[in-house]
Amino acid sequence: MAEKILELKHITKKFSGVTALNDVSIDVNKGEVLALIGENGAGKSTLIKVIAGAHLPTDGEMWFDGRKMENMSPSMAKEAGISVIYQEHNLMKHLTVAENVFFGKEIKKGVLLNKAAMNEACAKLIEELGIDMDPKRTVKDLSIAGQQLVEIMKAVSSEIKFLIMDEPTAPLTNTEIDKIFEIVDRLKERGVSILYISHRLEEVFKISDRITVLRDGQTITTMNTADANVPLLIKYMVGHEIGQDYPERTTETGGPVLEVRGFTNHFVHDCSFTLNKGEILGLAGLVGAGRTELARAIFGADPVSAGTLKLNRKEIRIKNPRQAIAQGIGLITEDRKNQGLLLNMGIDYNVVYASLERFAKAGVINRTKERNVAEQYAKAMEIKAYSLAQPVKTLSGGNQQKVVLGKWLATLSDILIFDEPTRGIDVGAKAEIYQLMRNLIDEGKSIIMISSEMPELIGMSDRILVMQNGRIAGELTRSAVTQERILELATL
Numbered sequence: 001m002a003e004k005i006l007e008l009k010h011i012t013k014k015f016s017g018v019t020a021l022n023d024v025s026i027d028v029n030k031g032e033v034l035a036l037i038g039e040n041g042a043g044k045s046t047l048i049k050v051i052a053g054a055h056l057p058t059d060g061e062m063w064f065d066g067r068k069m070e071n072m073s074p075s076m077a078k079e080a081g082i083s084v085i086y087q088e089h090n091l092m093k094h095l096t097v098a099e100n101v102f103f104g105k106e107i108k109k110g111v112l113l114n115k116a117a118m119n120e121a122c123a124k125l126i127e128e129l130g131i132d133m134d135p136k137r138t139v140k141d142l143s144i145a146g147q148q149l150v151e152i153m154k155a156v157s158s159e160i161k162f163l164i165m166d167e168p169t170a171p172l173t174n175t176e177i178d179k180i181f182e183i184v185d186r187l188k189e190r191g192v193s194i195l196y197i198s199h200r201l202e203e204v205f206k207i208s209d210r211i212t213v214l215r216d217g218q219t220i221t222t223m224n225t226a227d228a229n230v231p232l233l234i235k236y237m238v239g240h241e242i243g244q245d246y247p248e249r250t251t252e253t254g255g256p257v258l259e260v261r262g263f264t265n266h267f268v269h270d271c272s273f274t275l276n277k278g279e280i281l282g283l284a285g286l287v288g289a290g291r292t293e294l295a296r297a298i299f300g301a302d303p304v305s306a307g308t309l310k311l312n313r314k315e316i317r318i319k320n321p322r323q324a325i326a327q328g329i330g331l332i333t334e335d336r337k338n339q340g341l342l343l344n345m346g347i348d349y350n351v352v353y354a355s356l357e358r359f360a361k362a363g364v365i366n367r368t369k370e371r372n373v374a375e376q377y378a379k380a381m382e383i384k385a386y387s388l389a390q391p392v393k394t395l396s397g398g399n400q401q402k403v404v405l406g407k408w409l410a411t412l413s414d415i416l417i418f419d420e421p422t423r424g425i426d427v428g429a430k431a432e433i434y435q436l437m438r439n440l441i442d443e444g445k446s447i448i449m450i451s452s453e454m455p456e457l458i459g460m461s462d463r464i465l466v467m468q469n470g471r472i473a474g475e476l477t478r479s480a481v482t483q484e485r486i487l488e489l490a491t492l
Contacts, residue, residue, distance in 0.1 A: 005030045005193045011060035018386040020046040022217045033194045035204040038214035039428045041384045041396045052084045053077040081161035093140035098122035101153045145176040164195045238428040246459035247438040253279040263307035267293035268470045282461030283450045284486050290470035291450045295417045299331040300324045330413035334420040340404040343393035348374035355411040377406035398429040417448045454483045
């Protein structure tokens with residue numbers, strides 16, 4: 001039998017009477033990759049923090065490398081050889097790659113930093129992991145993928161036995177994901193055990209040896225990856241089978257509601273298109289093609305040097321997001337943490353702050369109306385929390401996304417731009433968001449949908465515009481669209 005590195009026995013964790021983990025038991029063998037999957041709110045983040053010593057369990061035992069870990073703390077976890085790569089980067093972006101890798105464990109010569117030694121040690125680590133990177137490069141100048149690789153190097157720069165990777169590929173392209181997988185294989189060869197958390201089930205099948213499913217804070221099953229399949233895992237994750245992935249259209253589209261003509265700035269060039277009433281218009285393209293930049297320009301978040309906008313056939317000018325909101329346009333941003341949420345504030349304030357003018361009279365906010373609207377949309381989005389005052393930073397990724405969606409629904413916007421609406425979201429929550437989008441269309445609203453997942457783009461969109469190098473390279477109707485055709489236009 002395989003030798004176990006980690007054993008969690010009957011772990012329970014409660015917060016203010018709310019049970020986040022209920023009698024969870026899992027184990028990880030030495031040198032294996034165990035995938036941990038489950039819907040948002042299933043308890044994955046809490047479980048990670050228990051293992052890392054950030055949370056003490058209310059009940060249960062944790063054993064690591066044959067030793068019972070009592071009164072666990074982050075420093076104890078680090079000393080034991082446990083390291084975590086969280087979804088959000090925790091880098092000092094003004095420092096170099098080497099300085100970040102050795103932050104907190106700097107190599108010194110007397111009282112001074114020995115930068116030459118750190119650069120040399122970092123270069124050796126880069127070579128071991130098969131990475132192409134300059135140790136002296138400033139982190140802020142790296143791509144998102146490059147910064148993710150720095151996080152991995154930070155985690156493995158000490159002698160580690162156990163690595164937790166929390167959604168490590170969420171912002172990456174397929175090529176960049178392949179590089180992460182190569183590094184995982186190299187770590188396995190070194191005998192490192194890995195707990196791999198991902199919403200992308202195709203990744204789970206490629207990278208893991210076994211799979212554990214959590215649902216509602218409980219362990220549902222653990223199985224060999226070779227014995228699993230996608231429908232079975234989805235059934236375990238959501239408690240029932242999910243039928244059709246993309247809800248069917250039940251209404252017809254109307255005439256033009258938004259006309260964009262010749263939009264140009266530093267990122268986009270002469271972009272023109274029309275959005276119709278009751279339509280989902282997809283926006284496809286490779287990373288860096290200008291999709292998000294076009295959305296930000298329409299929303300007034302970035303200035304344009306040329307171009308016009310018509311709303312319901314009437315020309316308008318939008319110079320900032322407040323004017324966009326006043327015109328009934330909302331933007332669900334790709335980066336929900338930095339651009340979509342006030343992380344330290346409660347759910348209630350996050351839901352209403354984009355539409356505070358609705359609740360104000362002569363500059364005085366009607367708190368009762370504000371609270372009622374917050375309750376209405378929090379309930380409609382089925383946000384899982386113990387209180388509307390709960391800070392959104394403590395919510396799971398899926399519930400944070402629901403707060404963002406609730407915020408924009410509360411503005412009563414007729415045009416909604418969804419930028420990567422299901423990134424980092426589990427399959428059950430994806431189905432809910434797809435149905436929400438279809439319901440909005442049935443109500444007569446119009447949607448621009450940006451997505452890097454071509455199946456959902458094809459499945460949800462009535463038409464698709466393909467961008468390449470800041471320009472619209474082509475338009476595909478629903479009957480003519482294929483993944484191959486999208487890629488052809490995106491790579492011209």
